Amino acid sequence: MLHHVSTGSFYDNFDIPWGNGRANIFESGQLLTCTLDKISGSGFQSKKEYLFGKIDMKMKLVAGNSAGTVTAYYLSSKGETWDEIDFEFLGNVTGQPYVLHTNVFTGGKGNREMQFYLWFDPTADSHTYTVLWTLLTSCNFLVDGIPIRMFKNNEAHGVACLKSQRMKIYSSIWEADDWATQGGRVKTDWTNAPFSAFYRSFNDVDCCSRASVWNWVTCNANSNSWMWTTLIPNQVGQMKWVQDDYMIYNYCTDYKRFPQGLPMECNLG
Numbered sequence: 064m065l066h067h068v069s070t071g072s073f074y075d076n077f078d079i080p081w082g083n084g085r086a087n088i089f090e091s092g093q094l095l096t097c098t099l100d101k102i103s104g105s106g107f108q109s110k111k112e113y114l115f116g117k118i119d120m121k122m123k124l125v126a127g128n129s130a131g132t133v134t135a136y137y138l139s140s141k142g143e144t145w146d147e148i149d150f151e152f153l154g155n156v157t158g159q160p161y162v163l164h165t166n167v168f169t170g171g172k173g174n175r176e177m178q179f180y181l182w183f184d185p186t187a188d189s190h191t192y193t194v195l196w197t198l199l200t201s202c203n204f205l206v207d208g209i210p211i212r213m214f215k216n217n218e219a220h221g222v223a224c225l226k227s228q229r230m231k232i233y234s235s236i237w238e239a240d241d242w243a244t245q246g247g248r249v250k251t252d253w254t255n256a257p258f259s260a261f262y263r264s265f266n267d268v269d270c271c272s273r274a275s276v277w278n279w280v281t282c283n284a285n286s287n288s289w290m291w292t293t294l295i296p297n298q299v300g301q302m303k304w305v306q307d308d309y310m311i312y313n314y315c316t317d318y319k320r321f322p323q324g325l326p327m328e329c330n331l332g
């Protein structure tokens with residue numbers, strides 16, 4: 064069977080190569096924590112590689128004064144022309160909003176940042192952050208099931224899309240106080256360390272993890288219809304709501320940054 068679903072024990076699905084004991088799994092594999100202190104951050108990666116899929120992770124971010132910390136959750140392939148789908152959570156001083164920074168790399172090229180505030184406090188409870196990666200819509204970023212960003216397959220117009228390189232899931236927490244919070248003006252207060260992010264309820268649906276790169280056509284032909292899904296009208300409305308009310312940066316409207324013209328996909332809608 065090509066279609067595989069796992070509801071995940073962190074033990075079964077992830078390795079912890081970074082942080083020298085600062086990332087740990089608890090509750091029989093149902094909870095993972097990553098911590099950051101002055102000496103080091105920490106992180107984990109999936110054992111599996113994915114080629115299309117829907118991956119949900121519940122995360123609760125560093126509470127209190129998290130200024131200067133970045134918690135990244137992303138999919139990435141390897142090599143110089145790698146693909147990547149990024150969620151990065153930029154911390155803030157107590158009571159000020161986190162920023163959710165997103166980016167998409169194709170063939171080693173990114174520069175597709177979109178940033179959002181969230182409509183809830185991401186440090187108070189766990190919320191579900193989803194990458195929905197299909198052939199038709201390439202990648203979608205969802206928060207609690209609400210799409211916030213879609214990077215379409217615009218291959219027909221010469222825009223590289225994510226369709227042939229397998230990616231692993233990664234997450235890590237590190238210190239980036241030179242840029243992360245209020246443009247780098249607010250530094251990390253190490254008296255609050257260690258900083259902890261919490262992960263639960265990992266869930267994946269992967270279509271093609273075991274197929275070879277050359278097999279993706281076969282894989283698509285056999286896969287469920289969600290491979291071809293696009294947003295339903297209700298979700299289009301939701302995405303518009305988020306982008307109208309919570310988006311604080313969009314590379315596609317940054318004319319100053321791209322004096323020679325916006326990236327191709329920005330003109331394709």
Ligand SMILES: *[C@@H]1O[C@H](CO)[C@@H](O)[C@H](O)[C@H]1NC(C)=O
Binds near residue numbers: 153244245246
């Ligand atoms: C932190 O709070 C300030 C003030 O509300 C805000 O301008 C900024 O976007 C927030 N987030 C980050 C990551 O700086």
